[in-house]
Amino acid sequence: MDHLSVRKNLLGHVRRVVVKLGSSVVTTENGLDRKMIRNLADDIHEMRKTGKEFIIVSSGAIAAGVRRLGLKEGARTIPQKQAAASIGQSRLMSAYDEAFGRYGIRVGQLLLTRDDLTHRQRYLNARNTLMTLLSWGVVPIINENDTVVVEEIKLGDNDNLSALVAVLASADLLITLTDIEGLMDCDPRVNSDACLIPVVENITPELKSLAGGTSSGVGRGGMSSKIEAASKAQMSGVPMIITKGKVEGAIAKTLSGEVCGTLIMPAKEKISARKSWIRYNLRPEGALRVDSGAAKALTHGGKSLLPIGIIDVEGSFDDGAAVDVIDQNDDKIAVGLVNYSSEEMKRIVGRQTAEIDWVLGYRRYDEAIHADNLVVL
Ligand code: GLU
Numbered sequence: 001m002d003h004l005s006v007r008k009n010l011l012g013h014v015r016r017v018v019v020k021l022g023s024s025v026v027t028t029e030n031g032l033d034r035k036m037i038r039n040l041a042d043d044i045h046e047m048r049k050t051g052k053e054f055i056i057v058s059s060g061a062i063a064a065g066v067r068r069l070g071l072k073e074g075a076r077t078i079p080q081k082q083a084a085a086s087i088g089q090s091r092l093m094s095a096y097d098e099a100f101g102r103y104g105i106r107v108g109q110l111l112l113t114r115d116d117l118t119h120r121q122r123y124l125n126a127r128n129t130l131m132t133l134l135s136w137g138v139v140p141i142i143n144e145n146d147t148v149v150v151e152e153i154k155l156g157d158n159d160n161l162s163a164l165v166a167v168l169a170s171a172d173l174l175i176t177l178t179d180i181e182g183l184m185d186c187d188p189r190v191n192s193d194a195c196l197i198p199v200v201e202n203i204t205p206e207l208k209s210l211a212g213g214t215s216s217g218v219g220r221g222g223m224s225s226k227i228e229a230a231s232k233a234q235m236s237g238v239p240m241i242i243t244k245g246k247v248e249g250a251i252a253k254t255l256s257g258e259v260c261g262t263l264i265m266p267a268k269e270k271i272s273a274r275k276s277w278i279r280y281n282l283r284p285e286g287a288l289r290v291d292s293g294a295a296k297a298l299t300h301g302g303k304s305l306l307p308i309g310i311i312d313v314e315g316s317f318d319d320g321a322a323v324d325v326i327d328q329n330d331d332k333i334a335v336g337l338v339n340y341s342s343e344e345m346k347r348i349v350g351r352q353t354a355e356i357d358w359v360l361g362y363r364r365y366d367e368a369i370h371a372d373n374l375v376v377l
Pocket of ligand 1: 023143144
């Protein structure tokens with residue numbers, strides 16, 4: 001099938017869409033781009049008539065706050081960014097509220113942090129809120145809660161947030177609206193012959209190296225963070241389109257299958273939503289080094305990790321924590337949730353399952369990491 005038919009075929013089945021807007025799309029040098037936000041609302045209003053549902057992930061809080069305050073040098077320190085976001089976020093929401101309100105469509109705000117997406121119960125709570133909003137016909141508008149996060153605990157950029165939201169919401173498509181056409185085969189800033197890559201099947205190292213740094217200077221994400229987000233979406237089975245945002249009818253054109261932007265195809269063998277959460281939302285708190293037999297059983301046999309296959313335990317973690325699994329070549333081969341804490345694990349490494357009882361005095365589980373909680377990389 002040629003890439004146009006592939007695109008049309010895939011888009012024919014799309015119902016729930018996450019649309020991500022970068023700061024460079026929702027703002028101009030004078031502040032919020034209300035005209036653009038109205039165009040987006042026009043577009044989404046039309047598309048909703050065809051039964052589609054939309055969730056928006058919008059950047060722009062910091063940029064809008066900075067412009068409102070007239071800070072010539074921008075927000076430099078973290079407290080300044082946080083304070084600018086608190087001013088800009090309410091303005092951002094009022095712009096969306098006004099734009100969608102023209103059609104009687106309500107909007108709802110969700111401000112998330114990494115912790116919300118790491119903590120399983122909070123993650124599910126956020127999902128329940130989203131689902132309820134959608135069932136009421138409301139358009140959820142999501143941003144990172146910039147006022148309370150500092151660099152070390154930040155999700156980083158809204159590209160990554162939008163991919164995690166797409167998985168959280170079981171979306172059929174993620175559309176990333178940005179300030180360039182899509183992924184190009186060379187750097188368009190230095191090469192005027194740069195051509196759009198219409199479809200990406202696999203995110204190769206070459207593709208990653210094609211994606212340079214930030215394209216616009218406003219907002220945090222550049223092409224490389226879009227590729228990182230695309231790989232999360234791809235592995236979790238969500239197709240993604242990266243396209244230019246400041247185009248009238250950008251959403252309708254994208255959904256009609258016209259070639260605008262780059263379509264990143266979902267993986268043929270996707271991982272479940274729960275495994276996607278383990279792999280992409282959690283931060284490993286330690287590592288287990290395993291022998292070659294265990295490495296093979298995990299990567300080729302889809303087996304659980306037993307204490308007998310573990311050689312060494314690194315870091316300090318509680319049971320239930322996420323850890324990396326590392327083979328004897330020092331390669332990270334999996335990530336998973338442990339059934340025992342690091343202290344317990346150190347006592348049972350290399351032991352037969354039956355020995356766990358007498359070493360610890362109890363045996364909560366046979367496995368160090370159960371296959372259901374293990375994601376092979
Ligand atoms: N959350 C930030 C904001 O609203 C933007 C982060 C990003 O650009 O990715 O300003």
